[in-house]
Amino acid sequence: xxxxxxxxxxxxxxxxxxxxxxxxxxxxxxxxxxxxxxxxxxxxxxxxxxxxxxxxxxxxxxxxxxxxxxxxxxxxxxxxxxxxxxxxxxxxxxxxxxxxxxxxxxxxxxxxxxxxxxxxxxxxxxxxxxxxxxxxxxxxxxxxxxxxxxxxxxxxxxxxxxxxxxxxxxxxxxxxxxxxxxxxxxxxxxxxxxxxxxxxxxxxxxxxxxxxxxxxxxxxxxxxxxxxxxxxxxxxxxxxxxxxxxxxxxxxxxxxxxxxxxxxxxxxxxxxxxxxxxxxx
Amino acid sequence: xxxxxxxxxxxxxxxxxxxxxxxxxxxxxxxxxxxxxxxxxxxxxxxxxxxxxxxxxxxxxxxxxxxxxxxxxxxxxxxxxxxxxxxxxxxxxxxxxxxxxxxxxxxxxxxxxxxxxxxxxxxxxxxxxxxxxxxxxxxxxxxxxxxxxxxxxxxxxxxxxxxxxxxxxxxxxxxxxxxxxxxxxxxxxxxxxxxxxxxxxxxxxxxxxxxxxxxxxxxxxxxxxxxxxxxxxxxxxxxxxxxxxxxxxxxxxxxxxxxxxxxxxxxxxx
Amino acid sequence: xxxxxxxxxxxxxxxxxxxxxxxxxxxxxxxxxxxxxxxxxxxxxxxxxxxxxxxxxxxxxxxxxxxxxxxxxxxxxxxxxxxxxxxxxxxxxxxxxxxxxxxxxxxxxxxxxxxxxxxxxxxxxxxxxxxxxxxxxxxxxxxxxxxxxxxxxxxxxxxxxxxxxxxxxxxxxxxxxxxxxxxxxxxxxxxxxxxxxxxxxxxxxxxxxxxxxxxxxxxxxxxxxxxxxxxxxxxxxxxxxxxxxxxxxxxxxxx
Ligand SMILES: Nc1ncnc2c1ncn2[C@@H]1O[C@H](COP(=O)(O)OP(=O)(O)OP(=O)(O)O)[C@@H](O)[C@H]1O
Ligand SMILES: Nc1ncnc2c1ncn2[C@@H]1O[C@H](COP(=O)(O)OP(=O)(O)OP(=O)(O)O)[C@@H](O)[C@H]1O
Ligand SMILES: [Mg+2]
Ligand SMILES: [Mg+2]
Numbered sequence: 001x002x003x004x005x006x007x008x009x010x011x012x013x014x015x016x017x018x019x020x021x022x023x024x025x026x027x028x029x030x031x032x033x034x035x036x037x038x039x040x041x042x043x044x045x046x047x048x049x050x051x052x053x054x055x056x057x058x059x060x061x062x063x064x065x066x067x068x069x070x071x072x073x074x075x076x077x078x079x080x081x082x083x084x085x086x087x088x089x090x091x092x093x094x095x096x097x098x099x100x101x102x103x104x105x106x107x108x109x110x111x112x113x114x115x116x117x118x119x120x121x122x123x124x125x126x127x128x129x130x131x132x133x134x135x136x137x138x139x140x141x142x143x144x145x146x147x148x149x150x151x152x153x154x155x156x157x158x159x160x161x162x163x164x165x166x167x168x169x170x171x172x173x174x175x176x177x178x179x180x181x182x183x184x185x186x187x188x189x190x191x192x193x194x195x196x197x198x199x200x201x202x203x204x205x206x207x208x209x210x211x212x213x214x215x216x217x218x219x220x221x222x223x224x225x226x227x228x229x230x231x232x233x234x235x236x237x238x239x240x241x242x243x244x245x246x247x248x249x250x251x252x253x254x255x256x257x258x259x260x261x262x263x264x265x266x267x268x269x270x271x272x273x274x275x276x277x278x279x280x281x
Numbered sequence: 282x283x284x285x286x287x288x289x290x291x292x293x294x295x296x297x298x299x300x301x302x303x304x305x306x307x308x309x310x311x312x313x314x315x316x317x318x319x320x321x322x323x324x325x326x327x328x329x330x331x332x333x334x335x336x337x338x339x340x341x342x343x344x345x346x347x348x349x350x351x352x353x354x355x356x357x358x359x360x361x362x363x364x365x366x367x368x369x370x371x372x373x374x375x376x377x378x379x380x381x382x383x384x385x386x387x388x389x390x391x392x393x394x395x396x397x398x399x400x401x402x403x404x405x406x407x408x409x410x411x412x413x414x415x416x417x418x419x420x421x422x423x424x425x426x427x428x429x430x431x432x433x434x435x436x437x438x439x440x441x442x443x444x445x446x447x448x449x450x451x452x453x454x455x456x457x458x459x460x461x462x463x464x465x466x467x468x469x470x471x472x473x474x475x476x477x478x479x480x481x482x483x484x485x486x487x488x489x490x491x492x493x494x495x496x497x498x499x500x501x502x503x504x505x506x507x508x509x510x511x512x513x514x515x516x517x518x519x520x521x522x523x524x525x526x527x528x529x530x531x532x533x534x535x536x537x538x539x540x541x542x543x544x545x546x547x548x549x550x551x
Numbered sequence: 552x553x554x555x556x557x558x559x560x561x562x563x564x565x566x567x568x569x570x571x572x573x574x575x576x577x578x579x580x581x582x583x584x585x586x587x588x589x590x591x592x593x594x595x596x597x598x599x600x601x602x603x604x605x606x607x608x609x610x611x612x613x614x615x616x617x618x619x620x621x622x623x624x625x626x627x628x629x630x631x632x633x634x635x636x637x638x639x640x641x642x643x644x645x646x647x648x649x650x651x652x653x654x655x656x657x658x659x660x661x662x663x664x665x666x667x668x669x670x671x672x673x674x675x676x677x678x679x680x681x682x683x684x685x686x687x688x689x690x691x692x693x694x695x696x697x698x699x700x701x702x703x704x705x706x707x708x709x710x711x712x713x714x715x716x717x718x719x720x721x722x723x724x725x726x727x728x729x730x731x732x733x734x735x736x737x738x739x740x741x742x743x744x745x746x747x748x749x750x751x752x753x754x755x756x757x758x759x760x761x762x763x764x765x766x767x768x769x770x771x772x773x774x775x776x777x778x779x780x781x782x783x784x785x786x787x788x789x790x791x792x793x794x795x796x797x798x799x800x801x802x803x804x805x806x
Binding site for chain 1: 554663669682695699702703706710713757758759760761763764766767768769770771773774775776778796
């Protein structure tokens with residue numbers, strides 16, 4: 001089942017003279033885990049916002065083409081309606097706090113209250129989200145007194161708790177410790193296995209390569225490629241788009257070692273070990 | 282340059298965040314790593330004088346941080362905040378960067394010159410008149426960096442400078458750190474990017490449970506697998522790959538690893 | 552960020568009562584003395600308010616408010632005592648000033664009424680968290696948007712304070728002296744104003760986005776994390792209060 005369709009999407013911020021998104025067309029199936037990569041200003045955040053209605057409802061500006069999220073045309077439906085289908089985690093967690101709740105627990109509850117979830121169910125979903133993000137011990141703390149990484153975990157938890165069918169995450173692990181990022185990718189992968197469609201903008205290529213089903217490579221507001229990690233990171237011209245592949249890939253490329261039986265370079269630790277192991281021994 | 286003695290700190294009504302930390306900082310560039318909530322930012326704010334030690338003392342040069350104000354320390358020690366929204370408060374990029382130099386009593390001309398220089402280094406020279414709040418997160422982070430660079434202090438503390446940066450942005454920051462080192466500045470960085478830490482810093486300190494549990498050069502620290510795991514950090518990617526391949530020694534960078542693997546390959550051919 | 556409010560966290564049956572019953576009580580305290588304007592009724596009502604404040608263990612916190620109100624009321628006593636039209640019976644002479652009984656009685660009535668009403672409001676304000684009150688109202692159909700605005704109003708001061716301390720940290724980190732004697736602090740206050748306003752504007756925009764994506768404007772019924780405070784007494788109290796108002800009204804019509 002196709003969950004997201006972008007059809008020739010074009011978008012320009014007000015007061016800007018250049019398209020932030022140009023000729024964007026792609027489709028995402030239910031349960032896929034899609035990574036969006038690209039240099040700074042490539043348009044990753046703008047695309048995330050376009051998938052959740054913030055563009056063009058919150059950010060006005062010139063808009064062309066169509067985006068469908070679970071059958072809803074984004075332009076024709078309010079952010080509130082779209083928020084029932086697709087949740088978004090912002091790039092800066094600080095801006096995700098509602099500021100009207102006194103504790104971490106209540107902050108997560110905010111979205112669930114708006115959705116009209118019954119109390120017992122609500123508590124279950126909150127506890128589950130807190131556990132996933134490892135913040136159960138912060139339950140009673142004031143959201144604004146958290147460390148940067150703790151706040152980022154809270155931001156993710158408050159969207160996951162709402163159980164959206166589609167989750168859009170804009171660099172959700174930028175302030176997390178290594179184990180924390182791994183946990184977030186694992187948690188999100190698990191959700192996608194359960195049928196949630198996941199779109200994640202990230203700069204951590206090692207993780208994107210390991211967890212994403214497909215990768216959307218953006219440059220200057222345009223889609224350069226949309227393919228599997230192996231294909232994307234094996235491209236010879238990646239550098240030109242401001243992207244550097246995982247170290248595992250560059251080491252293998254440097255040594256001319258490909259994944260056996262394919263024309264692709266290894267992109268994960270395991271693949272690199274398998275490919276290089278033959279060589280070292 | 283910095284001496285920390287028996288430093289203990291907790292926020293009002295909170296548990297102890299740092300307990301009995303003793304550290305000396307010489308000129309070695311230093312990366313502080315550790316899990317979320319380990320107290321890294323808190324430690325930086327204490328050095329900077331924004332928070333006061335609960336117990337213990339911090340000396341910046343000969344000055345005890347207790348006996349002075351954050352403002353008076355500002356000429357000696359600069360801090361790039363973790364969250365740029367906490368640092369930026371002016372409505373024009375140039376003013377934001379000139380604020381510091383003007384406060385340490387530079388005349389307007391010099392302050393402007395320093396500010397523009399810093400903005401050039403960070404790649405924001407074409408944004409002088411822009412409102413900082415219209416910048417993207419990665420640009421805001423670089424702007425915060427510029428504001429601190431313009432003050433040309435002897436000590437620089439960067440709280441997660443690579444947040445939101447792409448490869449080019451990281452390169453920019455790497456170059457800035459290199460040039461600060463060349464100019465004999467003490468650079469300390471809090472960071473979660475282990476590859477970046479291993480490649481750019483002479484000393485790595487691991488924070489965990491309110492204490493500095495590991496302290497040494499990168500190849501020593503990243504060789505201590507068990508302690509790293511306990512602190513919820515990991516070795517750089519090159520080191521992990523080398524370990525998987527069963528290579529002896531700790532590899533920190535891609536280049537080191539490639540060199541070694543090439544030699545392996547050649548030996549195999551012979 | 553704390554909420555600014557006069558709320559005093561105590562253990563009492565008044566605290567346990569739901570906010571709506573307290574609103575009923577306010578209505579009761581305003582209406583009954585209007586319907587039955589005799590001094591004795593007003594006196595009983597004001598006593599009731601004061602007793603409730605005492606039972607809620609918040610009388611001490613109420614005192615300063617009463618004091619402020621009485622200072623204003625003194626002018627009422629003086630003006631009415633001296634100049635109320637219909638003043639006839641001389642009550643007291645102080646030098647050239649002559650106080651009349653009619654005016655003073657009227658002033659007494661005003662004072663009692665004000666005590667009664669202020670007391671009733673204080674019972675609500677001192678024993679109820681603003682967020683609980685707003686939540687109760689939203690449950691009864693107040694628009695959540697208005698509810699949010701009301702809560703924000705309670706948060707303006709703490710939010711400003713926290714924005715200010717964030718900005719002050721940013722400023723002293725770059726050499727602006729903000730600690731020290733009064734003059735330094737006043738000097739430091741001026742460069743704060745612009746950024747605080749700018750910061751609040753930026754915050755407001757970002758907040759709006761944060762709320763939207765959490766379904767704040769979604770159609771359909773909201774639910775609430777916290778269970779509504781209801782005590783077994785709520786319904787009887789609300790009914791009792793209504794009944795008394797109705798009875799007072801009937802009494803008034805009959806006599
Ligand atoms: N609010 C805005 N107003 C005007 N232009 C904007 C705005 N936000 C982004 N842009 C511009 O749109 C383009 C795409 O920006 P976007 O933030 O989507 O990039 P990104 O890929 O998310 O970058 P980063 O990796 O830095 O987060 C850039 O040229 C940027 O300057
Ligand atoms: N203003 C505050 N009030 C109360 N507690 C706080 C405050 N700021 C931080 N803390 C707590 O102190 C601990 C240390 O926080 P700190 O910000 O120093 O962590 P950190 O190591 O920088 O983490 P991160 O990697 O997530 O940035 C955390 O548990 C945090 O919740
Ligand atoms: Mg972005
Ligand atoms: Mg921190």
